[in-house]
Amino acid sequence: MKFTINRKYFYEKLAIVSRAISPVSSMPILSGILFEVTPEKIILTASDMKISIQTTIYPNEENNLTIYESGSLVLEGKYISEIVRKMDSESVNFELVDTTLVRISNELGVFHLNGSPRSAYPDLDYYEPKNHFQLPKKELKDIVSQTSFACSNSEKTQRPVLTGINFKANEHELYCSATDTYRLARKKIQLNEPKEFNITISQKSLNDIVRSIEEDEENVDIYVDNTKAQFRFDETLYQTNLLDGKFPDIERIIPTEFISFFQSDSLELLRAIDRTDFIRMEKVHMIRLECNTHEVRIKAKSNEIGDSNEVLATASYTGEKLTITCNGTYLNDAIKALNTDRVEIDFTGELKPFRLTNPEDDSILMIVVPLRSYD
Amino acid sequence: MKFTINRKYFYEKLAIVSRAISPVSSMPILSGILFEVTPEKIILTASDMKISIQTTIYPNEENNLTIYESGSLVLEGKYISEIVRKMDSESVNFELVDTTLVRISNELGVFHLNGSPRSAYPDLDYYEPKNHFQLPKKELKDIVSQTSFACSNSEKTQRPVLTGINFKANEHELYCSATDTYRLARKKIQLNEPKEFNITISQKSLNDIVRSIEEDEENVDIYVDNTKAQFRFDETLYQTNLLDGKFPDIERIIPTEFISFFQSDSLELLRAIDRTDFIRMEKVHMIRLECNTHEVRIKAKSNEIGDSNEVLATASYTGEKLTITCNGTYLNDAIKALNTDRVEIDFTGELKPFRLTNPEDDSILMIVVPLRSYD
Numbered sequence: 001m002k003f004t005i006n007r008k009y010f011y012e013k014l015a016i017v018s019r020a021i022s023p024v025s026s027m028p029i030l031s032g033i034l035f036e037v038t039p040e041k042i043i044l045t046a047s048d049m050k051i052s053i054q055t056t057i058y059p060n061e062e063n064n065l066t067i068y069e070s071g072s073l074v075l076e077g078k079y080i081s082e083i084v085r086k087m088d089s090e091s092v093n094f095e096l097v098d099t100t101l102v103r104i105s106n107e108l109g110v111f112h113l114n115g116s117p118r119s120a121y122p123d124l125d126y127y128e129p130k131n132h133f134q135l136p137k138k139e140l141k142d143i144v145s146q147t148s149f150a151c152s153n154s155e156k157t158q159r160p161v162l163t164g165i166n167f168k169a170n171e172h173e174l175y176c177s178a179t180d181t182y183r184l185a186r187k188k189i190q191l192n193e194p195k196e197f198n199i200t201i202s203q204k205s206l207n208d209i210v211r212s213i214e215e216d217e218e219n220v221d222i223y224v225d226n227t228k229a230q231f232r233f234d235e236t237l238y239q240t241n242l243l244d245g246k247f248p249d250i251e252r253i254i255p256t257e258f259i260s261f262f263q264s265d266s267l268e269l270l271r272a273i274d275r276t277d278f279i280r281m282e283k284v285h286m287i288r289l290e291c292n293t294h295e296v297r298i299k300a301k302s303n304e305i306g307d308s309n310e311v312l313a314t315a316s317y318t319g320e321k322l323t324i325t326c327n328g329t330y331l332n333d334a335i336k337a338l339n340t341d342r343v344e345i346d347f348t349g350e351l352k353p354f355r356l357t358n359p360e361d362d363s364i365l366m367i368v369v370p371l372r373s374y375d
Numbered sequence: 376m377k378f379t380i381n382r383k384y385f386y387e388k389l390a391i392v393s394r395a396i397s398p399v400s401s402m403p404i405l406s407g408i409l410f411e412v413t414p415e416k417i418i419l420t421a422s423d424m425k426i427s428i429q430t431t432i433y434p435n436e437e438n439n440l441t442i443y444e445s446g447s448l449v450l451e452g453k454y455i456s457e458i459v460r461k462m463d464s465e466s467v468n469f470e471l472v473d474t475t476l477v478r479i480s481n482e483l484g485v486f487h488l489n490g491s492p493r494s495a496y497p498d499l500d501y502y503e504p505k506n507h508f509q510l511p512k513k514e515l516k517d518i519v520s521q522t523s524f525a526c527s528n529s530e531k532t533q534r535p536v537l538t539g540i541n542f543k544a545n546e547h548e549l550y551c552s553a554t555d556t557y558r559l560a561r562k563k564i565q566l567n568e569p570k571e572f573n574i575t576i577s578q579k580s581l582n583d584i585v586r587s588i589e590e591d592e593e594n595v596d597i598y599v600d601n602t603k604a605q606f607r608f609d610e611t612l613y614q615t616n617l618l619d620g621k622f623p624d625i626e627r628i629i630p631t632e633f634i635s636f637f638q639s640d641s642l643e644l645l646r647a648i649d650r651t652d653f654i655r656m657e658k659v660h661m662i663r664l665e666c667n668t669h670e671v672r673i674k675a676k677s678n679e680i681g682d683s684n685e686v687l688a689t690a691s692y693t694g695e696k697l698t699i700t701c702n703g704t705y706l707n708d709a710i711k712a713l714n715t716d717r718v719e720i721d722f723t724g725e726l727k728p729f730r731l732t733n734p735e736d737d738s739i740l741m742i743v744v745p746l747r748s749y750d
Contacts, residue, residue, distance in 0.1 A: 076680070078653070079653050079680060079681075082652070082653045083650070083653075086646070086649055086650040086652075087650065088646060101681075108685055108686050108688055109647075109650070109683065109684060109685030109686065110683065110684050110685070111681060111682070111683045111684075112681040112682045112683075113680065113681040114679070114680065114681050271461070271463060272484075274461055275458070275461040275462065275484070277457070278453070278454050278457045278458075304489070305451070305454060305488065305489065306454075306476075306486060306487040306488040306489050307486070307487045308484065308485065308486045308487075309484060309485050309486075310483055310484030310485070311483050311484065313483055
């Protein structure tokens with residue numbers, strides 16, 4: 001194994017596969033990155049056995065890769081990444097100098113790193129699941145950024161399926177949903193071909209994928225079946241096991257008929273919610289919206305700390321007078337993820353889930369379940 | 376108590392006194408800020424009984440302070456700071472509406488905050504220590520930024536006096552020193568009048584003070600005696616108890632005769648040290664400098680991980696051939712604090728403390744104690 005490559009380019013590829021390395025792996029070899037060098041290419045692989053990432057580097061003008069000798073080796077991910085990141089040179093040389101000892105060098109300096117043989121690394125199965133569809137990179141990024149906040153926190157939940165984003169295809173429509181049962185985010189996407197599947201992918205995997213994707217107009221190829229999902233983009237293959245368990249039937253929760261309608265400037269509402277953040281009842285950031293056609297007030301109260309009471313200057317409201325109490329943090333998350341200048345909130349009753357939407361984009365909706373009032 | 380004031384100005388003053396509030400205070404009232412409002416001014420006070428900060432606000436064009444009613448009250452520091460920080464308005468109104476309930480408002484919103492009476496707050500003694508001297512603000516900042524890194528970590532040390540910076544005045548010279556016994560930083564300052572004292576002030580207090588000082592050409596007035604130090608600047612009084620214990624006699628450790636001399640570009644040396652950071656022997660970042668007149672190499676080695684070997688391209692060296700092993704993190708800290716493009720290192724022998732200086736500023740020096748070599 002011997003090659004020379006542009007240092008920054010190589011570091012970026014190491015960073016992509018490193019996302020599969022778990023800090024708490026049961027198998028020590030899995031803290032390593034597998035290097036496989038053939039005369040035509042380098043394949044880098046990392047895995048925690050649930051998630052596997054493989055990226056291929058072919059010689060090109062950007063990476064200046066020259067391969068002198070084939071070979072393979074497993075190198076500790078964090079050490080090799082740190083060396084390549086911190087070297088000052090334009091390019092970097094790799095050479096196997098002993099069975100598992102690699103020499104990494106530039107003009108001025110040299111590092112020796114102890115590795116492990118390729119035979120110590122587990123064999124991973126990269127078969128391609130049958131169901132194939134494509135999403136523009138931008139669309140996949142939007143799905144993740146607009147829904148993943150509503151997933152359950154992985155450390156706390158009793159239902160692992162809620163730590164993922166559900167992808168449910170029905171003919172030409174793909175519904176991407178996340179919920180922790182207190183709130184929900186759903187984004188609707190149009191597919192080019194009719195599809196039929198219902199799978200849930202961990203939000204951690206999806207966030208890693210969108211961080212690895214380059215910014216361009218290309219599509220991501222996605223292959224799914226009943227056990228795994230595979231994403232292919234930019235010479236990278238990212239595969240992840242699906243989350244087990246039945247994702248809740250969220251259609252039942254989404255209200256369709258409303259009795260009153262609120263709109264306001266998003267930023268003003270976000271700032272008003274944020275100002276009440278320290279007024280907590282048993283650690284919950286509980287706020288109340290008092291709505292009538294004349295004005296909308298946002299209030300918060302804690303017996304110990306004090307209270308607040310503010311008029312929302314940019315709000316408009318139509319419908320019956322209504323007071324609703326909810327978790328201010330959930331409201332804040334939903335408004336931010338809508339990513340809109342103006343937010344619409346539609347109500348169905350004082351104790352019933354309400355819907356948040358972007359008046360200019362009907363592909364996305366949020367639901368928040370209210371709390372019982374504090375008085 | 377009733378007044379109106381510019382919001383940002385007031386927030387900055389709250390931030391300054393808040394630095395005295397300890398997150399783990401034995402007296403609940405000390406998580407509060409004492410407001411004392413008279414017809415002419417507002418005095419804000421916070422304290423953890425060891426450190427007390429008091430700042431006075433007189434009406435001026437910048438703060439637009441208008442005082443309508445005198446009065447006093449203690450308000451929870453973190454709540455009042457958060458409200459004032461997050462309100463969107465130019466100015467903010469304060470009014471005592473009940474014995475200890477304060478109303479904080481702007482055009483659109485109102486907060487009520489429960490406070491405590493002034494009588495619940497301890498009386499603090501602000502007598503002025505007799506020994507007075509002045510330092511330009513810039514000079515005080517340099518002292519702290521160039522020496523405090525060498526203090527002992529307060530959580531670990533058995534000798535609390537080493538968590539402070541020692542100020543030792545002898546005639547017209549003030550020596551400001553910090554050491555954790557493995558390394559040392561000393562800055563020499565010229566005083567306008569002859570003085571004689573030897574005190575140690577916690578580096579935490581000194582860092583708080585320099586963060587509170589405005590950027591201008593003014594002096595800080597410093598008053599010291601055997602029990603406390605008082606700093607006066609920008610209408611703020613910061614007083615802190617001195618650290619108990621005898622500060623080591625560092626003059627004995629500072630070498631004055633040298634056998635060899637090294638110079639290099641600071642940034643190159645810092646980057647080379649940083650590149651070896653992951654090669655650790657029993658968690659210690661141990662590096663070796665191999666110096667001769669022909670070249671200087673920096674090396675690191677760990678049986679488990681591997682090794683590194685690099686030439687320092689910008690280094691020059693005069694004197695006998697010498698190999699020195701030391702903690703790379705300590706070397707890194709010292710070079711950074713010298714704040715110089717080029718660093719000079721003078722050696723007295725392979726196992727003897729060595730000196731780092733800035734060739735263009737003889738007021739500052741660093742000492743690092745070497746380690747025994749790993750082979």
